[in-house]
Amino acid sequence: MAREIVVMSLFLVGAFLMFLAGLGLLRMPDLFLRMSATSKAGSLGAGLVLLGAVVFFQDWGITARALATIVFLFLTAPVAAHMIGRAAYFDGVPLWKGTVRDDLRGHYKLSTHRLETQATPPDDKESIDAVVQRIDDH
Amino acid sequence: MSVFLLNVLLAIAWSALTGDFSPLNLGFGFVLAYGVLWLLTRKSSSRSYFLQIPRVIEFVFFFAWDVFKANVRMAITILSPQMRLRPAVVMVPLDMKNEIGIILLSNLITLTPGTLSLDISSDRKALFIHTLWVEDEEKFRAEIKSGYERRVKEIIEA
Amino acid sequence: MINTLFILILALLTAGFIAAFIRLVRGPYLPDRVVALDLISILVMGFIVVYAVRFNQAAYLDVAIILALITFLGTVAFAYYLERRA
Known part of the structure; x- marks a missing residue:
């Protein structure tokens, strides 16, 4: 019985977190905020659900595989978020109009796709700002 | 090692x-x-391993507590009808030189809800972090540097 | 009791799935849709694990694990071509 309680509470919290990730994805106003919601609430939720399965089956083979998957999820979620965020910034996806500060602005070099610590002036052809409007209200 | x-x-x-x-x-x-x-090894010089393990354990607890706190805050933000957001992309200069340490740091920052590490500058001197709520950039930078960078540095460079 | 809880868990997952699907349809940009697809596959993983426990079928878990591995590759490929396009 104790095992069922643990499994069910892990499942409930995990499912709730994944639901929050979905709701956040729907409600947040721009891509970067949406990724904030999905990349961790999603992977943490999935991790908890997998942990529930580990507690339920109590088998070493399953435990090893599930734990490896949890580690994999936690290693890859940040990488995926970084890659999508970077690609989206180059693609010209605007930030929400309520964003108070954008330190990335002008730091990417368009020709080389390198990220510099010194900002390129916005009138430079190398600056992304010459191509896209970063913060607009949609 | x-x-x-x-x-x-x-x-x-x-x-x-x-x-x-x-x-x-x-x-x-x-x-x-x-x-x-x-x-x-009590009397020999290779003691750093035994100093490191408690540090790693301390870090795991610190991180788990941070994830818990931040998830609760995130849940409140998403569920409240009027989402209180003050997002910003902040550049945080890095003191750490070790590449594995930088990767570990940026992964950990992404895993705490509310902050998302977007990119590392090509010369590995600065980290660009997107955050849901920022009141004062200097305070945010100090939090990242003293909370995460210091701890990661202690583990990696010990 | 257990059955009611399972229904509640599946309802939560379904609600998340619907929200992610609306975002997938609405966009408005391609990266938004990529993020939505990413979350949908994580939700599908959750469904599979819950069903594996519900019907006591450990073999279903392997599907969830493979799905987690493949999703990451898909997202990385999407991001790669998105950046090439820009």
């Missing part, structure tokens, strides 16, 4: 001698070997 390998080796030897390779017995062997090595 070599102490760690010795520790793993001793754990395997324990499993081989007891004839039981189940993860539980391996883990028990590891703890046993850890204790033996701790006793043996």
Whole structure:
């Protein structure tokens, strides 16, 4: 019985977190905020659900595989978020109009796709700002 | 590092001698070997390993608590009808030179809800972090540097 | 009791799935849709694990694990071509 309680509470919290990730994805106003919601609430939720399965089956083979998957999820979620965020910034996806500060602005070099610590002036052809409007209200 | 390998080796030897390779017995062997090595190296110079393990454990708890706090805050933000947001992309200069340390740091920052590490500058001197709520950039930078960077540095560079 | 809880868990997952699907349809940008697809596959993983426990079928878990591995590759490929396009 104790095992069922643990499994069910892990499942409930995990499912709730994944639901929050979905709701956040729907409600947040721009891509970067949406990724904030999905990349961790999603992977943490999935991790908890997998942990529930580990507690339920109590088998070493399953435990090893599930734990490896949890580690994999936690290693890859940040990488995926970084890659999508970077690609989206180059693609010209605007930030929400309520964003108070954008330190990335002008730091990417368009020709080389390198990220510099010194900002390129916005009138430079190398600056992304010459191509896209970063913060607009949609 | 070599102490760690010795520790793993001793754990395997324990499993081989007891004839039981189940993860539980391996883990028990590891703890046993850890204790033996701790006793043996008390007077020698290779003590950093024993300082590091408690640091790693402390960091895991610190991180788990941070994830919990931040998830609760995130849940409140998403569920409240009027989402209180003050997002910003902040550049945080890095003191750490070690590449593995930087990767670890940026991964950990992404995993705490509310902050998302977007990119690392090509010369590895600055980290660009997107955050849901920022009141004062300097305070945010100081939090990242003293909370995460310092701890990661202690673990990696010890 | 257990059955009611399972229904509640599946309802939560379904609600998340619907929200992610609306975002997938609405966009408005391609990266938004990529993020939505990413979350949908994580939700599908959750469904599979819950069903594996519900019907006591450990074999279903392997599907969830493979799905987690493949999703990451898909997202990385999407991001790669998105950046090439820009």
